Amino acid sequence: MRSYSITEWTVEPGKPIEEVEEYLLLQGFSSYAVEFESKRTLVKLYTDDELFINDLLIHTDSKILSKKTTCSEQWYKYLSKKPFELVKGVWIDPSGRMISDEKVVIKMTPSAAFGTGDHPTTKLAARFLAKHLKESCPVLDVGCGSGILGILAKLLGASSVLCVDIDDMALEVAHFFAEGNAVSVEFKKSDLLSNVSGVYDIVVANIVTPVLMKLIDQLECVTNNSTVIFSGITKKEKPVIIEALRKRGLSLLEEEELNSWVALVIKTL
Ligand SMILES: C[S@@+](CC[C@H](N)C(=O)[O-])C[C@H]1O[C@@H](n2cnc3c(N)ncnc32)[C@H](O)[C@@H]1O
CATH class of the missing domain: 3.40.50.150 (Vaccinia Virus protein VP39)
Structure with missing residues (x-):
C-alpha cells in the first residue's frame, strides 16, 4: 500500500470518548486512534484538514496537545493488533500472523x-x-x-x-x-x-x-x-x-x- 506524508494531531477531549468517537464517525472520519493514559484519554488524528480539526475542537471541547508531520504507516501501529472473533467461527487477524488451522481467518492489518x-x-x-x-x-x-x-x-x-x-x-x-x-x-x-x-x-x-x-x-x-x-x-x-x-x-x-x-x-x- 502507498505511504504518504500527513499531519498527526494529538488532542485531549473535554467530553467522554464515546461522544468524540460518535462525532468523528458521523463526519465519516476514521483515521484516528485512542490512547488511554492513567489519568486522561488522548486522541490521535491523522489529517491535513485544519477546518475539520477546528470543528472537532469546538464540538468536543478538545484541546490540541501537539501537531507534527508523520508518514501514513505511523498511525497503523496505534490500532489494535490482537486477533478477535468477528462472528462465530470467523476471526480477524490484524497481526497477519495467526495460524488458520480449522478457523476461518481474515488477515486485515490496520490501514x-x-x-x-x-x-x-x-x-x-x-x-x-x-x-x-x-x-x-x-x-x-x-x-x-x-x-x-x-x-x-x-x-x-x-x-x-x-x-x-x-x-x-x-x-x-x-x-x-x-x-x-x-x-x-x-x-x-x-x-x-x-x-x-x-x-x-x-x-x-x-x-x-x-x-x-x-x-x-x-x-x-x-x-x-x-x-x-x-x-x-x-x-x-x-x-x-x-x-x-x-x-x-x-x-x-x-x-x-x-x-x-x-x-x-x-x-x-
Ligand atoms: C463507516 S465506513 C464502513 C466500512 C466497512 N464497510 C465497515 O463496515 O467497517 C463507511 C464507508 O462508506 C464510504 N462512503 C461514504 N459515502 C459514500 C457514498 N456516497 N457512496 C459510496 N461509499 C460511500 C466511505 O468512504 C467509507 O469507506
Whole structure:
C-alpha cells in the first residue's frame, strides 16, 4: 500500500470518548486512534484538514496537545493488533500472523480505510450478514471501506460480491485485503448505487445516516425481495430512518444495538 506524508494531531477531549468517537464517525472520519493514559484519554488524528480539526475542537471541547508531520504507516501501529472473533467461527487477524488451522481467518492489518472490524457498527453489520446470508446468493457491500464485510460475505458462501465505495483509497485498500485473503470480490468506484447494476439478495451498508437516507431512495434498482442491512445509525437517528423506510413501504425485520449504535435488517418488495 502507498505511504504518504500527513499531519498527526494529538488532542485531549473535554467530553467522554464515546461522544468524540460518535462525532468523528458521523463526519465519516476514521483515521484516528485512542490512547488511554492513567489519568486522561488522548486522541490521535491523522489529517491535513485544519477546518475539520477546528470543528472537532469546538464540538468536543478538545484541546490540541501537539501537531507534527508523520508518514501514513505511523498511525497503523496505534490500532489494535490482537486477533478477535468477528462472528462465530470467523476471526480477524490484524497481526497477519495467526495460524488458520480449522478457523476461518481474515488477515486485515490496520490501514487507511475504515473497517478493522472492531468498531460496533462493523460488528453489528457482520452479525446480521452471518445470520441472513444464504449460500450462493449475490451480495452488494455499499461503502466497503477496507472491504471487511464483502470479504466476510464471500467467506460465508456468497456466490458473488460487489464492493463499492466513493473513496479511491478505500478501494485500493479493500482490493489489497481481498487479494491478501485470496477472496474473489469485485470492486467499483461508485457514489452509492450510481455505478451499480444487477439485483442482489443481500445489500449491506455501514455508512452514516444522512447517506443511508439517500440510499433508501435508490434501493429499488438493485433489490427484489432482498434483505438489506443498515448499520452506522446512532440511537438518536433511528426514528428518522424508520420513518423513511415506512414511507417507502419497506418493512423492518430486526434491529440490534451495540453501545450507542443501531443496525437494522430490512425486507424489500
Ligand atoms: C463507516 S465506513 C464502513 C466500512 C466497512 N464497510 C465497515 O463496515 O467497517 C463507511 C464507508 O462508506 C464510504 N462512503 C461514504 N459515502 C459514500 C457514498 N456516497 N457512496 C459510496 N461509499 C460511500 C466511505 O468512504 C467509507 O469507506
